[in-house]
Amino acid sequence: MNLSQKLSQDFSEDCLAATSLRGKETMLDKDAIARFMLSAAEETFATMLGLQITSGKPSGEQAETAIHVERVVALIGLAGSYNGTGMISCSPALACKLASEMLMESLSAVDGEVLDAIGELSNMIFGNVKTMLEQQIGQFGLSIPTIIFGRNFWTRSFGEHWIVVPIEVNECDLDLRMCLLPNSTRSFSGLHRKHS
Amino acid sequence: MKINVLIVDDSAAIRKILTRVLSQTDLPWGDVHEAGDGVEALTILKSSEVSLILSDINMPNMDGLQFLTNVRANPQWKQIPVIMISTEGSETKVMEAVELGASNYVRKPFTADQIKEKILPCLKGVATS
Numbered sequence: 001m002n003l004s005q006k007l008s009q010d011f012s013e014d015c016l017a018a019t020s021l022r023g024k025e026t027m028l029d030k031d032a033i034a035r036f037m038l039s040a041a042e043e044t045f046a047t048m049l050g051l052q053i054t055s056g057k058p059s060g061e062q063a064e065t066a067i068h069v070e071r072v073v074a075l076i077g078l079a080g081s082y083n084g085t086g087m088i089s090c091s092p093a094l095a096c097k098l099a100s101e102m103l104m105e106s107l108s109a110v111d112g113e114v115l116d117a118i119g120e121l122s123n124m125i126f127g128n129v130k131t132m133l134e135q136q137i138g139q140f141g142l143s144i145p146t147i148i149f150g151r152n153f154w155t156r157s158f159g160e161h162w163i164v165v166p167i168e169v170n171e172c173d174l175d176l177r178m179c180l181l182p183n184s185t186r187s188f189s190g191l192h193r194k195h196s
Numbered sequence: 197m198k199i200n201v202l203i204v205d206d207s208a209a210i211r212k213i214l215t216r217v218l219s220q221t222d223l224p225w226g227d228v229h230e231a232g233d234g235v236e237a238l239t240i241l242k243s244s245e246v247s248l249i250l251s252d253i254n255m256p257n258m259d260g261l262q263f264l265t266n267v268r269a270n271p272q273w274k275q276i277p278v279i280m281i282s283t284e285g286s287e288t289k290v291m292e293a294v295e296l297g298a299s300n301y302v303r304k305p306f307t308a309d310q311i312k313e314k315i316l317p318c319l320k321g322v323a324t325s
Contacts, residue, residue, distance in 0.1 A: 047305035048213075103212055117209040123254070124304045127283020134286050142283070144206065144256055 028082070028137055028180070030163050033129070034058040037086075037165050037176045040128035044121060045169060049101040053174075056166035063157045063179065070151040072110060074122035077143035078130055084180030085157055086126035088118065092149065094172040110149050119145035125176065133180075198226025199319065200244065204237040204251040204263065205281070210304075214250055214281070217308045223319070234258025238266055241273055248319065250311075253282035253289070261296055268297040277318035281306065 038055055045051045067073070072095035074088045090098070092110045099117035100107045107114050122145045130140045157179040165176040201218060203211045211230045218225055229244055231237035233255040240246070249267065253260035260280055267273045277299040282289070285303040293301055300314040 044305045047307055099209070103209060104216065113209065116207055120207040120209045123207070124283050127254075127304065128285065131283070131285040134288075139286070139288065142254055144254065 028133070030060075031058070032136075033133070033178055033180060034163050034165050036129045036132040037125070037163070037178060038167070040125045040132070041165075041167060041176055043128065044124045048121070048124065049098060051098075051101060051169055053167045053169050056168070058163065058165045060161040061164045061177070063161060065155045065162070067153055067155065068151060070149075072115065072118050073148045073155070074118050074145050075148070076122050076126045076145045078126070078133075078140045078180070079143070079183075080140035081138045081183055082133075082140070082180050083158075083183045084178060086122065086129065087155070087162070087177040088122045088125065088174065089177065090118075090174040091172060094169065094174060095149075097170055097172070115147040115149060119147045122147075126178070129178070198224050199247045200226040200229070201248045201250065202229045202231065202237060202240055202244075202246045204231045204234065204249065204255070204260065206232050206252065206255045208232075210252065210281075214311065217311045218315075220308060221312055221315070223315075232256075234260065234263030234266070237263055241267070241270075246273075246276060248315065249276055249278040250281055250315075251278060253280060253284045253293070261293060264293065264296045264298060279314055279318060281311075 042053060045053050067089070070092050071089050072092055076086045078084045078086065095110060095114050095118050096107050098121065099114040102117045102121070103113065123142075127142055130142050134140060158181070162177040162179050167174050167176060203214050205211050205214070215228050218228065227244065229240045229246065231240055235257045237249070237251070238258075251260045251263060260282065264278055264280070267276065267278060274297075278297065279300045279302060280293045280298045281302045281304060283304045284290075290301050299318045302310055302314050
């Protein structure tokens with residue numbers, strides 16, 4: 001059983017399976033979003049870093065999240081017929097390790113290069129999630145990533161919950177998160193595409 | 197005869213990776229110019245002789261498709277091969293880039309071999325300095 005299949009099995013047990021995102025033309029299950037995130041992460045880590053990942057059980061988490069330990073967090077926005085945010089969160093040590101693998105040089109402290117590398121990883125992962133989502137719910141715009149390094153801060157998404165996919169890389173934890181809601185209030189005529 | 201290349205990406209990490217990938221080929225690379233967006237890239241093109249462009253799509257100030265449009269509209273630059281390298285993997289976006297004159301397209305994440313495969317056909321007959 002590959003990771004995506006395992007994820008699907010685990011996810012069916014979760015409360016998230018009971019809810020779905022409803023748009024005007026399409027319905028998008030949260031377990032599908034989680035599968036897309038995992039699939040994109042698997043490909044990105046294998047191709048760019050030569051690293052395999054293992055996944056934990058996906059879950060839903062409150063939109064408001066407190067982060068008390070030092071973390072490197074990359075945020076990237078999506079906008080179209082649905083609006084949302086993708087997030088990667090990991091320890092500074094893992095961020096340095098991932099950046100070192102990506103750039104093939106030793107980076108031991110979080111600096112501009114490390115933040116840039118984590119931002120690019122988030123861009124690749126959520127860019128590919130975006131491509132997968134577009135096949136179901138039309139075109140999106142993708143923002144440029146914002147990367148935060150620090151501790152004792154709160155994050156709050158505009159949605160009700162984050163969809164959280166915990167993964168393990170090099171025996172360290174990394175969270176993939178996404179919130180996505182139908183855009184019922186704004187017109188994105190240049191981005192939105194109806195499906196026949 | 198050297199091949200001067202322009203790498204356009206807002207990520208310094210990606211510019212570094214692409215520079216490394218180029219150095220791993222046996223091709224006679226000359227100057228490797230770097231730009232963080234389309235505006236910077238156009239400035240470099242005005243003052244440098246470039247034989248190949250590798251460009252991202254999602255960038256601040258001027259994105260890769262706007263940059264490509266500018267390159268193809270300029271008689272001096274319109275023959276330069278432009279390879280788009282982006283997370284924008286949808287068929288719509290790829291077709292848009294091709295219609296605007298992209299010579300080839302690589303989806304992120306990429307391997308070094310994928311980059312080399314896309315570059316080599318584009319370099320046949322290009323002007324070198």
